[in-house]
Amino acid sequence: QDTKNIVLRQFGTGVSNLNDVANKVKEDLGFTLEMTALDSDSVTQRAATQPDSFDIADIEYWICKKVWPTGNLQAMDTSKIANYDKIVGIFRSGKLTPDSEIAQGTAPHTVGFIPEPGAKTFADEETNWMTLIPTIYNADTLGIRPDLIGRPIESWTELLNPEFKGKASILDISSIGIMDMAMVCEAMGEIQYGDKGNMTKEEIDATFAIFTEAKRNGQFRAFWKTFDESVNLMASGEVVIQSMWSPAITAVKSRGIPCVYQPLKEGYRSWGGGIGLSSSLSGMELDAAYEYINWYLSGWVGGYLMRQGYYSAVPETSKEFMSENEWGYWFEGKEATDVITSPTGDKLAEAGEVRDGGSFYDRMGSVACWNAVMDENQYMVRKWNEFIAA
Amino acid sequence: MEKRPISFYVLAAFFCLFVLFLYGPTITIGILSFQGPQGGLTFPMRGVSVHWFRDLFQEQAVGDIWGAFRRSLGLGLMVMVTTVVVSVMAGLAFRKRFVGSGLLFYVAITSLVIPSILISLGIGLIFNQLGLKVHWATSGFGAQLTWTLPFGLLIMFAVFNRFDKSYEEAARDQGATSWQTIRHVVLPIIAPSLIGVALFGFTLSYDEFARTLLTAGSYNTLPLEVFGMTTNVTSPVIYALGTLTTLFSFAIIGVFLLGAWVMAKRRARLGSDAGKGV
Amino acid sequence: MSPDVLGWLQAAPLSVVMIGFLLAPIVMIVIVSFWGATEFSIYPDFQLDNYAFLFGSEVTYRVFFATFKYAAITWALTLAIGFTVAYFLAFHVRSQTMQIALFLLCTIPFWTSNIIRMISWIPFLGRNGIANSTLIDWGLIDEPLEWLLYSDFSVILAFVHLYTLFMVVPIFNTMMRIDGSLLEAARDNGASGFQTLRHVILPLTKPGIMIGTIFVVTLVMGDFITVRFMSGSQRANVGRLISNDISLLQYPSAAATAVILLLTVLMVIGILLRFVNIRKEL
Amino acid sequence: MRTGYDLELVHLTKRYGDTVAVHDINHVFAPASYVCLLGPSGCGKSSTLRMIAGHESVSEGSILLDGTDVSGLSPAQRGTAMMFQNYALFPHLSVRDNVAFSQRMKGVDKATRHKKADEMLDLVQMSSFGDRLPAQLSGGQQQRVALARALITQPKVLLLDEPLSALDPFLRIQMRVELKRIQRELGIIFIHVTHGQDEALALADEVVVMNNAVIEQSGPPREVWGAPKTEFVARFMGGHNVISLNGHKVALRADEISLGEAGLPATVVAVEYQGATVALSARTEAGEEVFAVLPEDAFFKAPKSPGETVSLAWDEGRVHRLQA
Amino acid sequence: MRTGYDLELVHLTKRYGDTVAVHDINHVFAPASYVCLLGPSGCGKSSTLRMIAGHESVSEGSILLDGTDVSGLSPAQRGTAMMFQNYALFPHLSVRDNVAFSQRMKGVDKATRHKKADEMLDLVQMSSFGDRLPAQLSGGQQQRVALARALITQPKVLLLDEPLSALDPFLRIQMRVELKRIQRELGIIFIHVTHGQDEALALADEVVVMNNAVIEQSGPPREVWGAPKTEFVARFMGGHNVISLNGHKVALRADEISLGEAGLPATVVAVEYQGATVALSARTEAGEEVFAVLPEDAFFKAPKSPGETVSLAWDEGRVHRLQA
Ligand SMILES: Nc1ncnc2c1ncn2[C@@H]1O[C@H](COP(=O)(O)OP(=O)(O)OP(=O)(O)O)[C@@H](O)[C@H]1O
Ligand SMILES: Nc1ncnc2c1ncn2[C@@H]1O[C@H](COP(=O)(O)OP(=O)(O)OP(=O)(O)O)[C@@H](O)[C@H]1O
Ligand SMILES: [Mg+2]
Numbered sequence A: 001q002d003t004k005n006i007v008l009r010q011f012g013t014g015v016s017n018l019n020d021v022a023n024k025v026k027e028d029l030g031f032t033l034e035m036t037a038l039d040s041d042s043v044t045q046r047a048a049t050q051p052d053s054f055d056i057a058d059i060e061y062w063i064c065k066k067v068w069p070t071g072n073l074q075a076m077d078t079s080k081i082a083n084y085d086k087i088v089g090i091f092r093s094g095k096l097t098p099d100s101e102i103a104q105g106t107a108p109h110t111v112g113f114i115p116e117p118g119a120k121t122f123a124d125e126e127t128n129w130m131t132l133i134p135t136i137y138n139a140d141t142l143g144i145r146p147d148l149i150g151r152p153i154e155s156w157t158e159l160l161n162p163e164f165k166g167k168a169s170i171l172d173i174s175s176i177g178i179m180d181m182a183m184v185c186e187a188m189g190e191i192q193y194g195d196k197g198n199m200t201k202e203e204i205d206a207t208f209a210i211f212t213e214a215k216r217n218g219q220f221r222a223f224w225k226t227f228d229e230s231v232n233l234m235a236s237g238e239v240v241i242q243s244m245w246s247p248a249i250t251a252v253k254s255r256g257i258p259c260v261y262q263p264l265k266e267g268y269r270s271w272g273g274g275i276g277l278s279s280s281l282s283g284m285e286l287d288a289a290y291e292y293i294n295w296y297l298s299g300w301v302g303g304y305l306m307r308q309g310y311y312s313a314v315p316e317t318s319k320e321f322m323s324e325n326e327w328g329y330w331f332e333g334k335e336a337t338d339v340i341t342s343p344t345g346d347k348l349a350e351a352g353e354v355r356d357g358g359s360f361y362d363r364m365g366s367v368a369c370w371n372a373v374m375d376e377n378q379y380m381v382r383k384w385n386e387f388i389a390a
Numbered sequence B: 001m002e003k004r005p006i007s008f009y010v011l012a013a014f015f016c017l018f019v020l021f022l023y024g025p026t027i028t029i030g031i032l033s034f035q036g037p038q039g040g041l042t043f044p045m046r047g048v049s050v051h052w053f054r055d056l057f058q059e060q061a062v063g064d065i066w067g068a069f070r071r072s073l074g075l076g077l078m079v080m081v082t083t084v085v086v087s088v089m090a091g092l093a094f095r096k097r098f099v100g101s102g103l104l105f106y107v108a109i110t111s112l113v114i115p116s117i118l119i120s121l122g123i124g125l126i127f128n129q130l131g132l133k134v135h136w137a138t139s140g141f142g143a144q145l146t147w148t149l150p151f152g153l154l155i156m157f158a159v160f161n162r163f164d165k166s167y168e169e170a171a172r173d174q175g176a177t178s179w180q181t182i183r184h185v186v187l188p189i190i191a192p193s194l195i196g197v198a199l200f201g202f203t204l205s206y207d208e209f210a211r212t213l214l215t216a217g218s219y220n221t222l223p224l225e226v227f228g229m230t231t232n233v234t235s236p237v238i239y240a241l242g243t244l245t246t247l248f249s250f251a252i253i254g255v256f257l258l259g260a261w262v263m264a265k266r267r268a269r270l271g272s273d274a275g276k277g278v
Numbered sequence C: 001m002s003p004d005v006l007g008w009l010q011a012a013p014l015s016v017v018m019i020g021f022l023l024a025p026i027v028m029i030v031i032v033s034f035w036g037a038t039e040f041s042i043y044p045d046f047q048l049d050n051y052a053f054l055f056g057s058e059v060t061y062r063v064f065f066a067t068f069k070y071a072a073i074t075w076a077l078t079l080a081i082g083f084t085v086a087y088f089l090a091f092h093v094r095s096q097t098m099q100i101a102l103f104l105l106c107t108i109p110f111w112t113s114n115i116i117r118m119i120s121w122i123p124f125l126g127r128n129g130i131a132n133s134t135l136i137d138w139g140l141i142d143e144p145l146e147w148l149l150y151s152d153f154s155v156i157l158a159f160v161h162l163y164t165l166f167m168v169v170p171i172f173n174t175m176m177r178i179d180g181s182l183l184e185a186a187r188d189n190g191a192s193g194f195q196t197l198r199h200v201i202l203p204l205t206k207p208g209i210m211i212g213t214i215f216v217v218t219l220v221m222g223d224f225i226t227v228r229f230m231s232g233s234q235r236a237n238v239g240r241l242i243s244n245d246i247s248l249l250q251y252p253s254a255a256a257t258a259v260i261l262l263l264t265v266l267m268v269i270g271i272l273l274r275f276v277n278i279r280k281e282l
Numbered sequence D, E: 001m002r003t004g005y006d007l008e009l010v011h012l013t014k015r016y017g018d019t020v021a022v023h024d025i026n027h028v029f030a031p032a033s034y035v036c037l038l039g040p041s042g043c044g045k046s047s048t049l050r051m052i053a054g055h056e057s058v059s060e061g062s063i064l065l066d067g068t069d070v071s072g073l074s075p076a077q078r079g080t081a082m083m084f085q086n087y088a089l090f091p092h093l094s095v096r097d098n099v100a101f102s103q104r105m106k107g108v109d110k111a112t113r114h115k116k117a118d119e120m121l122d123l124v125q126m127s128s129f130g131d132r133l134p135a136q137l138s139g140g141q142q143q144r145v146a147l148a149r150a151l152i153t154q155p156k157v158l159l160l161d162e163p164l165s166a167l168d169p170f171l172r173i174q175m176r177v178e179l180k181r182i183q184r185e186l187g188i189i190f191i192h193v194t195h196g197q198d199e200a201l202a203l204a205d206e207v208v209v210m211n212n213a214v215i216e217q218s219g220p221p222r223e224v225w226g227a228p229k230t231e232f233v234a235r236f237m238g239g240h241n242v243i244s245l246n247g248h249k250v251a252l253r254a255d256e257i258s259l260g261e262a263g264l265p266a267t268v269v270a271v272e273y274q275g276a277t278v279a280l281s282a283r284t285e286a287g288e289e290v291f292a293v294l295p296e297d298a299f300f301k302a303p304k305s306p307g308e309t310v311s312l313a314w315d316e317g318r319v320h321r322l323q324a
């Protein structure tokens, strides 16, 4: 009866901090989840500097890399996670399938575990102590307006194609943007990176040189920082090619504007998010938090997220919360047999349409890199600032 | 009525353009808030509906507009009251030359001109280093006061520069204590200006973004919430919010002007034979 | 009670707020500007790295220049518009009620969140926005004007939109204090409307202009959000540099930039204050 | 110097909405005359003056300066100049620049206009103050500067709206001598609005008494004071009693009344010492209040206090019958 | 009513920084007297008054009201009341509430204080205006209200700082009669600061002439006007000529001078018509300006214009030797 009075404060980006989730929690578990949606900068800041302002942090793995050493989060005991074994390999061993190659960048598993409770460094392999419980992830690529481009787009190099001068955009979040840049530079053959996820200063300089040049030439219409900006840029036709997030494509499409999440031959840049527990959480609240996590992985949220185009960390539980048509369309990359709608009821696809990029394994299998925090991050960040100011 | 010079019409036209310019976004917001249910934040319109106004009163996919609104309202009122009280007190203080008044004045000016983000950063850092919790009602409140108080103070200067000291002397002469003088004479006389200070304080607080950014803590104020909402699928619901706000302001100001007009009429009637006979 | 004691008693609340939320944060910023930072935290130290990097980077100078550029252009425009509007309100609108009504009319847009208003410029100025389509409909242009949005133009437009009123208010205030008979005297002495403006009104409005200048310059120099939204993140001013650093948890570096910005702003304002006694002119 | 311009008001009317401030006035101001416009508050003095100056539009009628209608011209084109009650000196300009302002507006070069300004300052005896700002001058000094500034345009008519009311009585008397001197020297029309009948009498070649938007009486001061036409003028000009005799209103100069053995019995109401004279008010049995101005030595030989009974006597020949 | 309080200033001094506004003044104000404080601008009149009222601290010396030093008391405790030049009526309170203000401060209940206020309004003949706001009253009406408000505290001394200067001359004369009446009725000390010597002469039981922070002369009006002690007083009170005779400064009343066949030769400088009299200024050969006030009928029998030569004659017995 006490759980009813428990209030857990969760913050994160608007991507997954959904009120529907909070309502469902209240319904299924009885306690209150307070959701605060922030932009990704504020998310990092809160996690790093205001440990008292939250109980549950809904953050991305690259943010985790930055924030973990502050000690604001506590590790989770995997033995208390019911569906732990069903979590996809990416988050445990780093391999989607036993023979997948691990992509460059801050792959989730590299910051997913710590050797023992209280440790501030990450473990090299799977342990019983998990930093974040994976919740949501996706493979990102470039979004395009096929109606305005009118020809196939196949490579990341197209982002800097002078054809799209003044009509291209990338996002202004350094840890993510640098990876998009790297994908472009590598595809252009201008730079051979040792490890895109951990560039040297020279590689960083070279990358920025190329993009600064492009920026000065007026290649970019704008840089976007929020989800919303990317949607507006694309929907209003300000931009015809840009780095984008999957639901943003969906949002553009739901307005009846053609927009494609274009799979590219060099592969995807991927990201993953998870929930972490504040180190101040204990007792009944901690128990409630575990209860919440288990509920999170039990399928309802997964289904909810997958129906927006994200992936769930435990796909098989989510399957039960999706229709066959939905599962086929979103996960298996099959032709839709009926209209596909979002969780809020907006029509996203007609029968007969296929998801851009195909099935889960096609998409997550061709991840070329993860959003990253590199060793030279401080240097990179300063360079990024210079790039923006250039 | 007098004939107006040509310059009047030129300037009036310029003024209209200026108002149009000020209202440009407001009008855009107004139009787009009537987007059809499928429409987005930009043109073209996809149908016309009041869907988003209805939607505004339902729970959003993300965030808590009304919670944030309540907090902003609460914070706005707190800031408003504090600003009025503190500015009046400080205004009274500055009427005499006390040791250090010059210094305090320059500190207040600094508070006015210091870039907002520095306040936000500094307060955030202090709370962080002292291990205090930032919260909109503590650190956020303080941060906003550094912005509203100097404005309040400047208005009080303007008010007291025009305030005739002999009113107070007359009150003292009539046996009023210092407090009675303030309570029964000074405050009633400056009351109209205090309404101005209050409105100003509330508006500045209600729309404050930069100073609250790092000082609001777990719960967002409305501007922060709107900003947060833009990180997700933003819908014309925020336009609906904007349109309602505008209509609401019009209503308030309309009521205010009507009140002033009625008062003026009443007074005119009462004093219509003033000055006749000695 | 001596006036000093009473004065300080009455000024105490103000002083407390100023000390706690202004002076202390400034001191903190200055201290932290010498600290070191890791990826995720800051640690006490005394190092000049932050300043060294700041002054070592060519970008710093470019950004400071851009900041001054925005401030200067915005100042000139808000002054021109603000002066004209204030002039109209003060000298051409006769009844006080009308003045107040027009004034309030100008303030209403400010009740709508700044961010919402900024977002709404995009459908207005965008490639397919109202402005472009109107101009195309009128046949004034064939191609959409690209520079309407995500450019210095749109940044300054937004600044002017946001801050002109801060110029109007003090100028209007000083204009209202100009004795009407001075204008008649000027006319009597054969001054044309423009000459009256140039030789009588303008000089007498200087204090108001100064105060408005102080508002506008500091607001523009401290801004970061407008520049980001309206330039589509393509331009930067000092505020953005700081906010970027903050968002990346590089507090010491942000603090160092902040200290320099603060000094710059205070210097500019200090110079302006030499020309006007704010307390008297209100 | 310049002379010979006359100023004529023809059916001049001024309306503010429903208020008629000036009602169908006709008057000719003689060349080179010093005219005082006198009347109670709100009677339309300022409105008249401001219409002449061109600071207020004419609702009806016309203003002829030297025969030509100037009512459509701008203030500067009319050949009139105005001196404002609060002086209206430009606070940001030095005394010299204030005086040279109109020259500067015409584009006269600095040296010339400063020379001209200094001449004017000489005329008003302010040459040594050229570099001061108006705020650094006393009231009387400011007034001289305002005068110099008005005169530098070589106006045909100088208009003064209560020019002396901001000065203390001492300065006021000094300045009115000054005004008169300058008007004589320049030989132009001065139209001087005032509340004070002593000022008007002292200065004017012609007094124009206004009341309720019309001119009640005009003429040389001696004529107006000595032979008021109406009860209003008699009372307003002061020094007169208006009493009813045989059903007629008559005016009787207060200094013509003496306290005698025989005469109109009355009770003393108040006694005011005035220096050389004493003003005594007494109420007659008919309830009319009559005041008498008596030489002080005569009075103090047999002083009266309020409440005492006196007999008021006068020479019948001095009673002056009023028109209204 | 109440009588019998006297007010004494003992070595009273006021300094503002380096300025000495009032310098070591000693004076006794007699009970129930109407005193006018007269002097040029800046001589310290207001400062003196405000020290008595308690609105300005005393730098040195003391103020004794009925024998007790009140200089340390608050304005309300002193038993003085002040009427301000601009009236300082509280704009947000009705006339009645303005008058009842001091009662309200004391906590008197509404009915009682309103009754009291209405009595006071009766005294100043304003009973029908109780519900108006001050802004709806004319200047003269406002002044009456201010008077009622000052008097309701039953002061022993009423202080008035230029109470009539904001009124037009007509009203001014009316109000001064009123003030005098009320002072007589109440029998308390009125100290009335004024610039105008006519006002002082008309009203005062005692005139105190100040100059340069000290009292130059005080006494009944007739004494001060008729026998000025110093050149300053003679000039300031008006109506006197100060001329040098045999190396001494003497004062000579202007109305004692006549134009005769023989006498001091002089050139007419200016002629000012004053209604019943004419003021003629003439410059003697010694360069001194002398003015004579002549009855108008006498003058106009043989009128003189500026530039003409006249002979000034007077009765030697009327020459009054000055101390300084
Ligand atoms: N601008 C105006 N608008 C409306 N009515 C006005 C205006 N100016 C003057 N009046 C009215 O016109 C009438 C005459 O005013 P005017 O100023 O000419 O009087 P005045 O004789 O100069 O009075 P005073 O001696 O008080 O200066 C008054 O009833 C006044 O209220
Ligand atoms: N608050 C003050 N601070 C400094 N000096 C003052 C102050 N008040 C008056 N003085 C100075 O003290 C002197 C006397 O001033 P006071 O006001 O008593 O003169 P006054 O006789 O009332 O003059 P007026 O007739 O102009 O009112 C003047 O030199 C004045 O400048
Ligand atoms: Mg007038």
Ligand SMILES: [Mg+2]
Binding pocket: E045, E046, E047
């Ligand atoms: Mg004074």
